[in-house]
Amino acid sequence: MTLLVAAVLVNNLxxxxxxxxxxxxxxxxxxxxxxxxxxxxxxxxxxxxPVNYLARSxxxxxxxxxxxxxxxxxxxxxxxxxxxxxxxxxxxxxxxxRLHWQVLLVGGNSGVLGLALLHATSPAGFVSVLVTxxxxxxxxxxxxxxxxxxxxRLQYAxxxxxxxxxxxxxxxxxxxxxxxxxxxxxx
Numbered sequence: 655m656t657l658l659v660a661a662v663l664v665n666n667l668x669x670x671x672x673x674x675x676x677x678x679x680x681x682x683x684x685x686x687x688x689x690x691x692x693x694x695x696x697x698x699x700x701x702x703x704p705v706n707y708l709a710r711s712x713x714x715x716x717x718x719x720x721x722x723x724x725x726x727x728x729x730x731x732x733x734x735x736x737x738x739x740x741x742x743x744x745x746x747x748x749x750x751x752r753l754h755w756q757v758l759l760v761g762g763n764s765g766v767l768g769l770a771l772l773h774a775t776s777p778a779g780f781v782s783v784l785v786t787x788x789x790x791x792x793x794x795x796x797x798x799x800x801x802x803x804x805x806x807r808l809q810y811a812x813x814x815x816x817x818x819x820x821x822x823x824x825x826x827x828x829x830x831x832x833x834x835x836x837x838x839x840x841x
Contacts, residue, residue: 657782661789664838667699667765668797669831674765678798679823688802690749694738695798696791699766702727702734703787706770707780727770735766765794801830 665671668678677695682688706727714720742749769790773783804826813822 657785658789661786662793662796663834665790666793666797666834667769667790668794669827669834671768673768674763674794677763677765678794678801679827682798682802682805682823685799685802685806686749688798689795690742690746692795692798694735694742695763695765696795697738698731698735698763699769699791699794700788701738702731702766703770703773703790704780704784705734706730707773707776707783710774711780723771723774727767727774731763731766731770735763765790797830797834801827804830 667673668675674695677691680691709726709730710720710723714722714726769787773786776783805823808822808826817825
C-alpha cells in the first residue's frame with residue numbers, strides 16, 4: 655500500500671518527476687481529451703514497465719546485453735502504445751479520429767520510457783515494479799484530469815492579460831507540483 659500511495663501522490667510521474675510533461679500539457683486542454691489520452695497513457699505505462707523489467711531481468715541481463723536497454727525499452731513502449739491505441743480506437747472511434755495526432759504522444763511519452771528505465775534495475779522485484787507502475791499510471795491519469803479541469807475553469811476566470819494562455823497553465827502546473835510536494839512525508 656505504501657508503494658502505491660508513494661507512486662500516486664509522493665513521486666507523481668508528471669508533477670514531481672517531470673516525466674511525460676508534453677502529454678500532460680497537450681492532453682489537459684479539455685477534460686474529455688484528458689480522460690482519453692490519460693487513460694491510454696496509464697494503460698501503456700501499466701503494461702510497458704513490467705514487460706520491460708522482465709525483458710531486462712530475464713533476457714538482456716543474463717545474455718550480457720544491458721547496453722540494448724534503451725532500444726528494447728523504446729520498441730516495447732511503441733508496440734504497447736500502438737496496441738493500446740488500436741484497441742481504444744475500436745471502442746472509441748470518434749475520440750480516436752479527433753485526437754489522432756495526440757495519440758502519437760502516447761508512444762513517445764517520456765513518462766513511459768523514463769519509468770521503464772528507472773525501474774529496469776530495481777532490486778525490489780517484479781511485484782514492486784508492478785505495483786509502482788500501476789500507481790504511477792493512476793497518478794498520471796489523476797493529475798492530467800485534475801489539471802484539465804483546472805484549465806477549463808481558468809478559461810472563464812479573470813486572468814490578467816500577461817498571464818493568459820500558456821503562462822497561466824505553467825503557473826498552475828507549478829502550483830499543482832507544489833501541492834503534490836506536500837505529500838512528501840506521507841510515504
